[in-house]
Amino acid sequence: MSVDEPAFILDGRLALDLTWTLRYRAVAPTELLVGPPDLARWVTAAVAPVTETVSDGLLAEAVRLREAIHDAARAVVDGRRVRPVDRAVINDHAARPAPYLELSPSGAATVRLRPGAEVESALAAVALDAVDLLSADDGRLRACEGPACALLFHDSSRPGRRRWCSAQRCGNRVNLAAHRRRRAEHTEG
Numbered sequence: 001m002s003v004d005e006p007a008f009i010l011d012g013r014l015a016l017d018l019t020w021t022l023r024y025r026a027v028a029p030t031e032l033l034v035g036p037p038d039l040a041r042w043v044t045a046a047v048a049p050v051t052e053t054v055s056d057g058l059l060a061e062a063v064r065l066r067e068a069i070h071d072a073a074r075a076v077v078d079g080r081r082v083r084p085v086d087r088a089v090i091n092d093h094a095a096r097p098a099p100y101l102e103l104s105p106s107g108a109a110t111v112r113l114r115p116g117a118e119v120e121s122a123l124a125a126v127a128l129d130a131v132d133l134l135s136a137d138d139g140r141l142r143a144c145e146g147p148a149c150a151l152l153f154h155d156s157s158r159p160g161r162r163r164w165c166s167a168q169r170c171g172n173r174v175n176l177a178a179h180r181r182r183r184a185e186h187t188e189g
Helices: 014-019 036-046 056-077 084-094 118-135 167-188
Strands: 100-103 109-112 141-143 152-154
Touching: 014 036, 014 056, 014 118, 014 152, 036 056, 036 118, 056 084, 056 118, 056 141, 056 152, 084 118
Parallel strands: none
Antiparallel strands: 100 109, 141 152
16 A cells, blocks of 8 residues: 555445445445455455456445445434335345355465456445345444444444544544533633
């Protein structure tokens, strides 16, 4: 990664991690998947190394899947039904050959992308995660409560009361702002 390439946010849910490639969605949308090399970088970071050349068509498919997942997740968070068009995009990708696990000489499991269809298989894994996430009906798919943050996340914490996409990002901002407000009120009073 060069200095000019932004780091991807990865939180462990492939479906949501892909939606996070459009940053600042609520205030100043910033596309991180500008070209095919960006998609190759994301797949390598999130799923497994990509060795094949990524086409503009695969990039367009990834963005289409990302937006379908985001819109479907937003619908679930808002208590609405997932639109048929979003469901169709997710299901189409979920039906494709997914990555597979390979036992390495050391005994560890290694994720392998399908030869000749590496990015397509990575997108299948993303879509399968989306199906799992959107069908969970566990009330833990949420929108970040941070000001101007539009990220969606799955609360996997034990108590299930997480409010922010990340305690280090939005949680710290909210807590710091509250601390400064209390301090200012104490100084004025």
